[in-house]
Amino acid sequence: MPKLCVMEGDGIGREVIPAAVQVLRAVMPDLEVVPAEAGWACFQKRGTSVPDETLEAIRECGAALFGAVASPARKVEGYRSAIVTMRQALNLHANVRPVRSWPLASSRPGVDLIIVRENTEGLYAGRERLEGDDTAIAERVITRAASERVARTAFELARSRGRRRVTIVHKANILPLTDGLFRDTVRDVATHYPEVEVDELLVDTAALWLIRDPTRFDVVVTTNLFGDILSDAAAAWGGGLGMAPSLNWGDGVAVAEPVHGAAPDIAGQGIANPIAAILSGALLLRHVWGRPAEADAVERAIGATLEAGLRTPDIAAPGADTTSTEGMTGEIVQRLQA
Numbered sequence: 255m256p257k258l259c260v261m262e263g264d265g266i267g268r269e270v271i272p273a274a275v276q277v278l279r280a281v282m283p284d285l286e287v288v289p290a291e292a293g294w295a296c297f298q299k300r301g302t303s304v305p306d307e308t309l310e311a312i313r314e315c316g317a318a319l320f321g322a323v324a325s326p327a328r329k330v331e332g333y334r335s336a337i338v339t340m341r342q343a344l345n346l347h348a349n350v351r352p353v354r355s356w357p358l359a360s361s362r363p364g365v366d367l368i369i370v371r372e373n374t375e376g377l378y379a380g381r382e383r384l385e386g387d388d389t390a391i392a393e394r395v396i397t398r399a400a401s402e403r404v405a406r407t408a409f410e411l412a413r414s415r416g417r418r419r420v421t422i423v424h425k426a427n428i429l430p431l432t433d434g435l436f437r438d439t440v441r442d443v444a445t446h447y448p449e450v451e452v453d454e455l456l457v458d459t460a461a462l463w464l465i466r467d468p469t470r471f472d473v474v475v476t477t478n479l480f481g482d483i484l485s486d487a488a489a490a491w492g493g494g495l496g497m498a499p500s501l502n503w504g505d506g507v508a509v510a511e512p513v514h515g516a517a518p519d520i521a522g523q524g525i526a527n528p529i530a531a532i533l534s535g536a537l538l539l540r541h542v543w544g545r546p547a548e549a550d551a552v553e554r555a556i557g558a559t560l561e562a563g564l565r566t567p568d569i570a571a572p573g574a575d576t577t578s579t580e581g582m583t584g585e586i587v588q589r590l591q592a
Contacts, residue, residue, distance in 0.1 A: 255284050255285075255286050256282060256284065256285050256286065256317070256543050257285075257286045257287075257288060257314070257315040257316070257317070258275070258278070258285055258286070258287050258288065258315055258317050258318065258319060258538070259288045259289075259290050259308070259311045259312045259314075259315040259317070259318035259319070260275060260287050260288065260289050260290065260318070260319050261289075261290050261291065261292040261293070261308065261318065261319070261320045261321065261336075262321045263292055263293035263295075263320055263321035263322045263323050263336065263516070264293040264294050264295050264321070264322055264323055264324035264516040264518075264521075265321075265322050265324050265515070265516025265517050265518050265521040266321070266322060266514070266516060266517045266520060266521050266526035267293070267320070267321020267322035267323075267516060268321065268521075269521070269522075269524065269526050269528070269579050270321060270322075270512060270526050270527070270528040270530070270531035270532075270579065271319060271320075271321040271531055273528035273531060273532065273579055273580075273582075273583040274319060274528060274531035274532045274534065274535040275287060275319070275535075276583055276587060277532045277535060277552060277555075277583065277586055277587055277590070278535045278538075278539070280587045280590045280591060281539070281545075281548040281551055281552060281590055282539070282543075282545070282548060288311050288314075288315055290305075290307070290308040290311045290312070290318075291305060291308055292304045292305075292308050292320060292323070292336040292340070293321075293322075293323045293324065293336050294323055294324040294325060294326065294333075294336070294516075295324075296336070297330075297332075297333050297336075301332065302332075303323070303333060303334060303335065303336040303339055304336050304339045304340055304343070309340070309343055309344065312340070312344060312507060312509065313344070313507060316506060316507050316508070316542065317507070317508055317509075317510075317538050317542045317543065318340075318507075318508070318509040318510070319509075319510050319511070319531070319534065319535060319538070320336070320337065320340070320509055320510070320511040321511070321512070321516075321531065322511075322512070322514065322515050322516040322517070323335060323336045323337055323515075323516060324515070324516035324518060334380070337502070337509075337511065338378060338380070340502070340509055341373050341374055341502055341509075342374050342380075344502075344504055344507050344509070345374065345504045345505065346373055346374070346502035346503060346504040346507070346508070346509060347372070347373055347374055347400060347403040347404055347407070347503070347504055348370055348371070348372070348373055348403065348404045348407040348408070348502075348503045348504075349370070349371040349372075349373040349481065349485075349500055349501070349502055349503070350368060350369075350370055350371075350407075350411065350500065350501040350503055350537065350541070351368070351369045351370075351371065351481075351485040351488075351489075351498065351499070351500045351501075351513065352366075352367070352368045352369075352499065352537075353365060353366075353367050353368075353369070353468070353485070353488045353489055353491055353492045353498070354366045354367075354492055355491065355492065356492060356493050356497060356556075356557065356560055357557060357560045357561050358493040358497075358560060358569055359571060360490070360493050360494060360569065361491060361492055361493050362468065362469075362491045364469045365468045365469055365491040365492065366469075367468060367471040367472060367473070367474065367488065368411060368415075368417070368472075368473045368474070369473075369474045369476070369481055369484060369485040369488060370404060370407055370408040370411065370473060370474065370475045370476075370481070371404070371475075371476055371477070371478060371480075371481025371482065371485065372400055372401065372404040372436075372475075372476070372477050372478050372481065373404070373478060373502060373503075374400055374478075375395040375396065375397060375400050375478060376394055376395065376396065376477045376478030376479050377392055377394045377478060377479045378478045378479065378482075379393065379394070379395040381393035381395065394429075394432055395432075396432040396433070396435050396436050396477065397435075398435060398439050401435065401436045401439035401440060402439055402442075402443055404440075404475060405439060405440040405443035405444070405475060406443055407503060408420055408440075408473055408475035409443060409444065409446070409447040409450055411473060412447070412450045412472070412473045413447060413449070413450065417450070417472045417473050418450070418451055418472055419450065419451040419452070419453065419471075419472040419473065420444065420447075420450055420451070420452055420453075420472070420473045420474075420475055421452075421453050421454065421455055421460070421471060421472070421473070421474045421475070422436075422437055422440045422441070422452065422453070422454040422455075422475055422476070423454070423455050423456075423457050423460045423474055423475070423476035423477075423480055423481075423484065424436055424437045424454065424456065424457065424476065424477065424480075425456055425457050425458075425480070426456075427456060433477070436477055437454060440475055457476070457480045457484070460474070460476075460484060461483075461484060461487065464484060464487055464488050464491075465487075468488060468491050485498075485500075485513070486498075486513065489513060493569050494568060494569065495512075495513050495514040495515075495530065496514055496526075496527030496529060496530055496566065496568040496569060497527065497529050497530055497533070497569065498512065498513035498514065498530050498533075499512060499513065499530050499531075499533035499534035499536070499537055500512070500513050500534060500537075501534065501537040501538070501541060501542075503541065508538065508541070508542045510534035510535060510537050510538045511534055512530030512531040512533075512534050513530060514527075514530055520567075524578045524579050524580060525566060525567050525576070525578055525579060526566070526568075526579050527566040527568050527569060527579070527582070528566075528579050528582055528583050529556055529566075529582070532552065532556065532583070532586065533552075533553070533556065535552070536549040536552040536553055537549070539552065551590060552586075552590065554589075555586045555587075555589040555590045556586055558589050559582065559585045559586050559589060562585070564577050564581070564582055564585055565577065566578070566579065566582055
């Protein structure tokens with residue numbers, strides 16, 4: 255029996271994650287759900303953003319779905335981002351963020367790319383310090399081991415999904431030691447995948463191409479911060495962050511999460527777009543539970559629902575009629591059960 259650790263988190267996570275679970279149960283009725291705590295509200299209550307029992311539940315289930323975290327914009331003593339904590343504690347070395355065209359006015363036809371981001375180090379390694387009162391320093395950590403892991407994930411994904419090209423994105427002209435190590439390590443891994451074409455771009459050039467012609471990309475592999483920024487920018491071609499899923503992937507364990515944040519401005523109003531969370535569940539179906547037919551069914555149901563004209567406020571034209579989180583979810587489930 256498949257087991258799923260469910261962490262609603264903060265803000266709209268408490269609305270979109272139950273929606274995603276409802277959809278998952280429509281295609282996988284035997285799913286066992288294990289609730290757990292994580293996020294800013296958890297930290298305020300318990301003094302930790304991810305309790306030990308939550309990490310243990312994720313390990314035991316092997317799959318988890320996390321909603322959103324309302325991290326403070328200032329340093330709070332003892333607090334560490336919940337998702338960063340999970341990535342490092344569980345060695346979720348790759349963050350997989352697919353972007354594809356949907357039947358939306360804001361979506362560009364023909365986009366179908368996957369950004370694979372190193373997920374445990376880089377500038378998010380947590381090595382920050384103050385020197386005196388007016389200098390703050392963050393250390394950027396790139397290791398061969400982490401670069402090899404994320405490269406293997408990117409090329410295995412390309413091979414399994416029939417993708418033709420992997421693009422390495424870096425800034426080795428300015429960061430020759432760190433990004434040079436990353437680029438060279440990925441190129442070494444590429445030699446084991448002769449059927450996959452390899453090219454590389456500087457990150458600023460990659461950003462330009464994402465705006466000019468996102469269809470040039472197939473699979474992108476890059477470092478932590480670059481992947482974070484580029485994947486959020488690329489999400490615009492798929493309808494925005496309300497449509498953007500992701501999968502934090504490790505060895506024998508994975509945490510899926512919608513890319514959007516906690517959105518406190520709309521939390522509790524019942525108007526949050528659940529599709530990013532539902533698509534994140536589809537990533538678990540495809541890559542963790544090995545149920546590609548069910549994942550395809552979920553994606554088809556989403557496409558049909560959008561084709562029918564249903565829109566939550568974030569993807570609706572100005573002045574157009576909109577539906578609620580519950581309304582969007584219900585339509586998707588109805589199509590799955592038809």
